[in-house]
Structures are given as structure tokens and as C-alpha cells.
Amino acid sequence: MAAPKMKIRIGDLLVQNGVITEEQLMSALASQKETRQKLGKALVVLGYVKEEQFLNFLAQQLKIPMVDLSRYNFNHNDVLKLSETHARRFRSVVLKEEAEYFLIGMTDPLDISAYDEIQRLLPKPIELAIVPDSQLLTTLDHMYRRTSEIDDWADQLSDEIVEDTFDSAKLSETDDADIPVVRLLKSIFEDAVSVGASDIHIEPDENVLRIRQRVDGLLQEHVMKDARIAPALILRLKLMAELNISEKRLPQDGRFNITVKSHNIDVRMSTMPIQNGESVVMRLLDQTDGLIELNSIGLPSKMRKRLNKLIKEPNGLLLVTGPTGSGKTTTLYGALNELNIAEKKIITVEDPVEYRLPRINQIQVHPKIGLDFATVLRSCLRQDPDILLVGEIRDLETAEIALRASMTGHFVLSSLHTNDAISSAMRLIDIGIEGYIVATALRGVLAQRLVRKVCEHCKTDYQPTAQEQAWLDVKLQHSDMQSQGFKQGGGCTSCNNTGYIGRVGIFELLEVDEQMSDALRANDSYGFAKATRESDSYQPLVISALEKAVEGVTSLAEVFRVTEQLEEIEEQR
Secondary structure (H helix, E strand, O other): OOOOOOOOOHHHHHHHOOOOOHHHHHHHHHHHHHHOOOHHHHHHHOOOOOHHHHHHHHHHHHOOOEOOHHHOOOOHHHHOOOOHHHHHHOOEEEEEEOOOOEEEEEOOOOOHHHHHHHHHHOOOOEEEEEOOHHHHHHHHHHHHOOHHHHHHHHHHHHHHHHOOOOOHHHHHOOOOOOOHHHHHHHHHHHHHHHOOOOEEEEEEOOOOEEEEEEEOOEEEEEEEOOHHHHHHHHHHHHHHOOOOOOOOOOOEEEEEEEEEOOEEEEEEEEEEEEOOEEEEEEEEEEOOOOOOOHHHOOOOHHHHHHHHHHHOOOOEEEEEEOOOOOOHHHHHHHHHHHHOOOOOOEEEEEOOOOOOOOOOEEEEOEHHHOEOHHHHHHHHHHHOOOEEEEOOOOOHHHHHHHHHHHOOOOEEEEEEOOOOHHHHHHHHHHOOOOHHHHHHHEEEEEEEEEEEEEOOOOEEEOOOOHHHHHHHHHHHOOOOOOOOOOEEEOOOOOOOOOOEEEEEEEEEEEEOOHHHHHHHHOOOHHHHHHHHHHOOOOOOHHHHHHHHHHOOOOOHHHHHHHHHHHHHHHHHO
């Protein structure tokens, strides 16, 4: 294809074809002068045309294809034929390499200078396609990540160390953004935010340094060839978290706040001495979008209504349970958000405080100075609270105070590290609480897990194997679930070829009734489990997970991954 015809007056053509009016064109041109946007962008922002409508029209006029990047199957090696710098500068991406030419996706195929530069950079002629600007930046983030940039800065840092020019004193200069260790950390954080990582692990090995990111619950690894850069990296992080930089023999915990790509990130950092130095794990808490509301965590509508009723009780204890990383904190904060009104005094006791909430008195425990959960809770009860949040019940003393508070006119929310709702109530008895106290105080238990969601952009139908179908037949025999067809992800740019984007909660809600209370008073774990299963309102986590698969939200593989553990627990019980 030859270079694009530059004399085309797209605004006049839009008017001639009745896509926009003359007045709308004049308004967009005036806006374009003020904002220096492209005309198409101005028309979209003003709401005169939709982006897809505009791009389709432009593609027809230029006689070039329009490509939906969210559904495009990229060859990573083809994309890398154009450097990330040039791809971002010219708002373009290599879609594919053919024998005679490169197909280039551009957000503005009328940009003749960008066309000429790309043609100069590539060894073959280029042909153009038009791509949505709203999809391009996301695509570039996924395709290029920050891995090459991270490697470049790691190499520079490694060179400084080898040449004995590395000055550790520079690490304390917070305004020096050009030293390699700062640029390396900046790239690591930007990469983590672009893929939605919840944690960053920095792990020095004997000869390499591993940077691992937890994305949708699973770790992704990037290996750096020189382990000698680890001390400089960890030293800088310790300075940011205000930790003791001379202490390398003991674990340390700290936190700091950074802004990455317009995201306000609260970082909780933990160091641990290991054989080859120190390991660092950072939990990333994105404060930008605020709290998730209770109605947005994925609860089925019937369960949501029951939970809303439970949290409005004047007193009693509500437990949220599940393993680490199952979303307990999000659920608890969602409940607090629902309860946070001027008429209620709410106090939280946490370790650490993860999200800042207006009107709520939040206290972070500090065991080293004697400010532990039990001590804080005793003082909290003298602060006239209506609602208490105890971050986690860890020991008998904390449990006793929390349960007695719930019996004396306070509503208490807390979490437990248990596997399901049934075992949670018995755990309280196991740690030493009298059964009659648990029976009197406990109102309900919400157990939860997170499963990955199938990517909407590469979702395909999935036919269960014979073995899977046999398992399904057993689980669905007493259910009225109607399958809409099971789905799986094929892997695409949008999901980093994993087939999944994001996670959704699966839940079981146990509301304590009279039969369950009687079993608790008698310390009868078997009777309690039996009464729970016979309750009309109780639905186990396995069924909740299966519902998400039946709806096509998650895959059967995810259901089996989560429920395998649950069924082992059920067999043991």
C-alpha cells in the first residue's frame, strides 16, 4: 500500500455522509484548537460519534482494515520488530510480518510523519490498519511490559557495582530520579501496576535475582542475571519504608506510599533474611478507586440480602473466613462502608490498617510496645463504640474480649484463617471459648475464596471430559442450575496469554439457627456440621464455584483447583 492520502478532509466527509452535523464539526474544530487533540478524538470526547463508528468510517474512506486489538492474536516477536519507544511515540503496533511487508496498526493513519518514520525503521514496506486509541496503550503495556526496561536498568546498576563506582550514599537522595537503582524500581512498580499485580517478591538466589509478581493469585517470574544488584535494590526499599538499613539478620516490616501511573499505591513491605541475602515481599494496595462496595464483591443476590440483614443486627459476631489472599479484608471493609453512618461509632483494630476510612476510628496494633489486639480492644470498649472491627482473631484472649463485647450491645466483625464456614465456629471452641458463649454471640460466618475469571476477549466454549462430566452429574443432581455452556480462555494480548483476567469471589454464608446453637452449646462438632448442611439457606463453597462456571464466568479448571482442597477437608471431617 502507498502512503496514506493526506488531502482527505475527514470532517467534511463526516458531514456529507450525515454522521455529524455542520454545527457539531464547528464545535469539534473549536475544541480541537483549545485541546490540540486530533479531530476524531475531539468528536468522540464531545459525544458526537462513538470511537468505533468514527474508526469504521475512516477505515472505509482510506480503504484499510480496522482491527480490534482486544481480540487480535499477536505474535510477540513481530511486535518487537518496532521498539517500545517508537511504538508509543507513533501510537502504533506491528500487527504481523508477512513475506513482503509489515502490517502496522496506527491510531492515526493520516499522520504522514509517523508513517515515514516507521517505514524508515523497518526493513520492509509497510501497510496500514487502523486501531482504537483506547485499546492501543493497554496493548503496548501487555506486549512490551517493562521487562526490557527493567533489564536495561539492572545492567546499568550491575555495571556500576562491577566498576566500583556505586555510591550507596546516593540511595538516600530521594530527589535523584536518574540513578539506576531508582529507575529500576520505578520500572518494576510500573510493570506491576500495568498487569494488576497484588504482590512483588524480590528474591536473591546464588547467581540470579528473581522478581516475581502475583497476578490474579498466581506468581509470574522475571529473572535478572546478576544477583549483586539485590543489596542495592533492597537498601533503597528499606530507606523508602524507613527500616533499619544496617539490620540484615532479623525480619523487618514497614510501609510507604508511591504514585505510579496516576495510581496512589500503599506498599506494605516485609523483609526476611535468607541464605543468599534478604528476601523482600511487597503487598500493593491501590487506593485510587476507593473502597469496593459490599454489593460489588460478587455475592449472589439472595446471599447479599441475607448478609445485609446480618450486618444490621444490633449486636453479635460476624466472622469472615478464608485463607490468606481470599479477599476477607475487602469484604470486611465493604461491610464497614455499608455501616458507616453518622449515627454509629465505629472503631477498627487492625494489623496493619489497609484502607483509610472517613469517620471511622482506625487503630493499628503495635505489639513491640505492648499495643496488641487484646490491650487495644479493652480500651476500645471504653470509647463507646456501636460497631467493632477486629482485624483477625488470633488467640484466646482476643477471642474472649471480642465475643463478650458482642454479647454486651456491640456488633463485632472479624476474620479467621479457616477453610470453610463450618470449621470456623468450632475453631473458636478449639482455642478455648466456652460453647455456650459461641452459641450466644455468633450470628453468622461468611467463608470465601477467589477464582480467576475467564478472559472475555478470548473466551471459547469448553466441553467437559468424561471424568469431569461424571463429577458434574454428582454435584448437579440436586441442583436447579441451568448451564449456559462452560467456557475457557484461549489466551490473548489482553490476558497476557493466561486465558484469565481478574478474579471473582465464591461464598458460603452460614446463619446460626437454634439447632446449630444447641450443637455448639454441647461442643458437638458433628451435630453442628449436620445441622448446617440440613439448613435450607446454607450452600457450600463448591456449589458457589460451580455456579460461576455454569454462568461462564470462570472455567471448570478453576473450579477443580479450588474445590479439590475443599473436598479433601470435607472428607477429613
